[in-house]
Amino acid sequence: MLVDAVRAEGFRLSKNRTALFWSLAFVPIVTLVIGAITNFVLKGSETKILGDAQMPAELKEALARGTLDMGEALVAGAGNLANPLVLLFVLIGAATIYAGDYRWETWRLISARNSRSNLLLGKLAVVAGLALAAMALMLVAGVAENLIKAAVFERTLTFSMTGEMVGRFLGFAGLSWLRIVQFTMMGMLAAVVTRSLLAALFIPLVVGVAQFFSPQMLMPMGVLPDAWLSVLINPGAAAEAVQAVIEGGARAAALPDGMALKAWLSLALWTLGPLALALAWFPRQDLSKE
Amino acid sequence: MTTVIETRGLTKTYGTVRALDGLDLTIPRGGVYGVLGPNGAGKSTLFRILLGLIRASDGTATVMGGGVGDVAAMRRMGSMIETPRFPPYMTARQVLRWLALEHGVAAEADIPRWLERVGLTEAADRKVRGFSVGMLQRLGVAGALLSKPELVILDEPTSGMDPPGIQEMRALIRSLADDDGVTVVLASHQLLEVQRVCDRVAIMNRGKLVREGAVSELTATGERLRLAVRPVERVAEILGAKGARDGAAVLANVARAEAPALIKALVEAGIEIDEARWVGADLESVFMTETGHQEMTHAG
Numbered sequence: 001m002l003v004d005a006v007r008a009e010g011f012r013l014s015k016n017r018t019a020l021f022w023s024l025a026f027v028p029i030v031t032l033v034i035g036a037i038t039n040f041v042l043k044g045s046e047t048k049i050l051g052d053a054q055m056p057a058e059l060k061e062a063l064a065r066g067t068l069d070m071g072e073a074l075v076a077g078a079g080n081l082a083n084p085l086v087l088l089f090v091l092i093g094a095a096t097i098y099a100g101d102y103r104w105e106t107w108r109l110i111s112a113r114n115s116r117s118n119l120l121l122g123k124l125a126v127v128a129g130l131a132l133a134a135m136a137l138m139l140v141a142g143v144a145e146n147l148i149k150a151a152v153f154e155r156t157l158t159f160s161m162t163g164e165m166v167g168r169f170l171g172f173a174g175l176s177w178l179r180i181v182q183f184t185m186m187g188m189l190a191a192v193v194t195r196s197l198l199a200a201l202f203i204p205l206v207v208g209v210a211q212f213f214s215p216q217m218l219m220p221m222g223v224l225p226d227a228w229l230s231v232l233i234n235p236g237a238a239a240e241a242v243q244a245v246i247e248g249g250a251r252a253a254a255l256p257d258g259m260a261l262k263a264w265l266s267l268a269l270w271t272l273g274p275l276a277l278a279l280a281w282f283p284r285q286d287l288s289k290e
Numbered sequence: 291m292t293t294v295i296e297t298r299g300l301t302k303t304y305g306t307v308r309a310l311d312g313l314d315l316t317i318p319r320g321g322v323y324g325v326l327g328p329n330g331a332g333k334s335t336l337f338r339i340l341l342g343l344i345r346a347s348d349g350t351a352t353v354m355g356g357g358v359g360d361v362a363a364m365r366r367m368g369s370m371i372e373t374p375r376f377p378p379y380m381t382a383r384q385v386l387r388w389l390a391l392e393h394g395v396a397a398e399a400d401i402p403r404w405l406e407r408v409g410l411t412e413a414a415d416r417k418v419r420g421f422s423v424g425m426l427q428r429l430g431v432a433g434a435l436l437s438k439p440e441l442v443i444l445d446e447p448t449s450g451m452d453p454p455g456i457q458e459m460r461a462l463i464r465s466l467a468d469d470d471g472v473t474v475v476l477a478s479h480q481l482l483e484v485q486r487v488c489d490r491v492a493i494m495n496r497g498k499l500v501r502e503g504a505v506s507e508l509t510a511t512g513e514r515l516r517l518a519v520r521p522v523e524r525v526a527e528i529l530g531a532k533g534a535r536d537g538a539a540v541l542a543n544v545a546r547a548e549a550p551a552l553i554k555a556l557v558e559a560g561i562e563i564d565e566a567r568w569v570g571a572d573l574e575s576v577f578m579t580e581t582g583h584q585e586m587t588h589a590g
Contacts, residue, residue, distance in 0.1 A: 001394055008391035015380050015388075105375040109433060110392045112341045112364045287343040288334075 005114055005122025013097060013126055023093025024134050027085050028141035035145035039152045068150045070143065071161040075169045077142040079243060081135045081176035087183050088205070090134045094127045094184035095200035098191035107287040116283045124181075124188065124275070131180040135173060171246035179239045182271040183208065189274035192282050211236055231262040238266035294319050294441045294473045295340060299349035302335050302497075309335040311497035312349065319440075322467045322474045324484040324505075326573075327494035328581050333477045336494075337371050337445055354441060365393070368439035373449060374430030378419035382410050382429050385418060386436055395437040404432040409458055423450030431459070435466070442466065444476040448483060456480075460487050485509070485573040495581045509570045515542040515549055517556070518565035525561055541569070 356363025
């Protein structure tokens with residue numbers, strides 16, 4: 001039963017403190033610490049920066065006293081939840097989940113009593129939950145960092161959240177979640193095909209880097225960044241395009257015609273493609289060679 | 291249902307190697323059933339197919355009345371094949387809790403009882419990364435039994451255990467069959483253990499079934515005359531191919547009618563006979579005969 005697989009996989013992950021630390025806690029802690037240090041350093045140099053005509057206006061604006069809207073900060077934070085650092089460290093937990101049974105040779109203990117598709121989907125459900133937890137902790141770290149910022153720069157805290165902002169927040173968060181799950185899906189396929197934890201970790205990273213640089217590689221061949229091929233092979237760029245659609249306004253208007261459709265198809269392809277391949281491969285796999 | 295496992299023409303090939311070669315095997319419900327065979331006989335391949343870890347190249351296998359992969363049927367079975375491994379960051383108690391969740395059984399309350407039955411109560415809250423092979427075996431057995439299965443498949447359940455541990459495991463296996471009504475199918479290389487604990491055995495060689503039957507039937511045939519004699523080397527010489535050393539004695543492969551003449555000849559040859567008695571064949575000798583191995587002789 002799928003619910004058994006989800007509960008068991010969740011229980012197993014809850015006991016793996018190493019995977020939990022690296023995939024959930026590390027990035028929020030680093031973000032918070034670096035953010036706090038940056039605020040204190042800027043505060044220490046405040047007079048110098050404000051008096052220096054060559055300093056960027058954004059930096060001066062950041063130092064200027066005023067109000068800090070936590071609602072705006074939350075929405076902006078939700079749009080940045082699938083940043084490369086989060087992707088990388090959630091992938092550590094995902095790789096442990098997807099490849100753990102190969103590494104610890106535990107498939108033989110569990111595979112007889114549940115269908116293989118349930119076992120794999122159970123892992124996917126737990127990774128999806130892990131992505132949500134990582135995002136929630138990043139948002140908490142963002143709130144904490146803003147509280148420190150407000151204290152250091154003596155800003156007044158406000159909280160505004162209009163219906164439109166709620167929509168944007170949910171849209172950004174949902175997109176970030178999809179992007180994280182989609183990225184880890186390559187880890188699932190790599191784990192099933194190679195039976196290797198390292199492959200589950202490094203193959204998505206290598207593919208992700210290649211996708212990031214794909215526009216530069218395709219341009220000399222005459223493939224423009226908004227062409228079907230370019231968007232379909234680069235889900236990162238597709239996620240940015242969908243985010244622009246969610247944000248609306250000038251950013252959405254600047255998107256080329258048909259870009260949103262291409263972007264959604266790219267995300268669907270990179271999410272469902274690896275899942276379908278893994279689900280097709282896994283039931284036929286010889287699990288005696290873990 | 292009177293059978294728990296049934297295979298018909300079960301075949302598994304790896305390239306040109308036939309690990310299983312048209313195996314027909316019927317394992318009845320109840321008791322302890324041993325599957326014996328030398329390395330490469332196909333025991334592990336058989337178990338792997340029965341557990342759905344690998345697919346057969348040909349033939350059929352049914353477990354608890356359902357095909358391999360029939361989850362409802364497979365859920366009535368517990369198993370431990372080869373030396374089990376577990377996530378090393380978990381304690382023994384957590385491993386059982388995890389397996390209970392995987393198996394979809396509410397066995398939380400039973401975990402202390404199973405830990406006690408396999409002798410791991412004191413190690414219950416220790417991480418399994420520090421466990422010996424014997425302790426891993428015990429935990430594997432507990433995991434296989436947690437869901438109260440009707441059939442348990444155990445591959446080398448006493449591997450890596452010390453003599454007291456082997457004795458405890460033997461008692462546990464017997465108790466499962468006698469008290470809990472569980473059918474236990476086990477593979478082991480320790481033939482004396484198998485003889486002590488199993489009701490029936492199947493002897494496999496090169497992927498085929500070469501002998502099957504109740505242990506009492508298999509060991510009833512092939513009785514031999516055990517002679518505790520001095521000097522034992524001299525008697526071994528006299529008997530030639532009809533004798534086999536067994537420590538300070540010789541096992542003479544002679545018919546009952548020939549025994550008086552043999553003893554008379556030995557006495558006349560100046561041999562001192564301390565004891566002469568008929569012994570049934572042990573499982574080891576049956577195994578050696580059926581698998582085409584030379585009987586082991588002991589240096590005495």
